[in-house]
Amino acid sequence: MDLFRKKPTMKEQVRESQRGITKGVREIDRELLALKREEDKLIREIKAAAKGNNQAATRVLAKSLVRLRAQITTLQASAAQLKGVGHNITTAAATATVSSAVGHASKAMGALQQQMDPVKMQRQLAAFSRENERLDMVGEMVGDTLDAALDGEETEEETGELVSQ
Incomplete structure (x- = not known):
């Protein structure tokens, strides 16, 4: 053996x-x-x-x-x-x-x-969604502010002329 x-x-x-x-x-x-x-x-x-x-x-x-x-x-x-x-x-x-x-x-x-952990993942996804919405809102506000600062009366007149053509 x-x-x-x-x-x-x-x-x-x-x-x-x-x-x-x-x-x-x-x-x-x-x-x-x-x-x-x-x-x-x-x-x-x-x-x-x-x-x-x-x-x-x-x-x-x-x-x-x-x-x-x-x-x-x-x-x-x-x-x-x-x-x-x-x-x-x-x-x-x-x-x-x-x-x-x-x-x-x-x-x-x-x-x-x-x-x-499903509960933890759900919380993380909800937090991601909130932060993504905030980022979108901040982006819109920055875009609106830049448009307002850069656009003057001349831009509005040119835009009006292009639209009327």
Whole structure:
């Protein structure tokens, strides 16, 4: 037992599982290849026995061929199941990663919400609105004062002439 060894991360566990599954699929593929060679050999033997009119040997070899093909089918199904398990592991790891990210995001959103006091924000927005209105009024008064100071009787006469044209 490794008491001081740290627990592997999910990514490491997934990688190790995938490695084992890939190894298992390769072993099954090797076995399938050997069985296919055996199938070809049996077919040749059946043909040779049939040519020699040896019915008993032909029957026994044919039964062996049927069993061999059933074994091939079973191994192919096993390989497909292993590959499916590999896909399920990958999907589960992706789901866990997304779940973790959503958890971190929700914590961040909670922290932001705690920092945002709605009453305080409302007061700040109201104060901003008041100050903005004051600034507008001061701007209008300054504009009116400048217009009054700069405008003389000549400006009013020119304005009247332009309007009458």
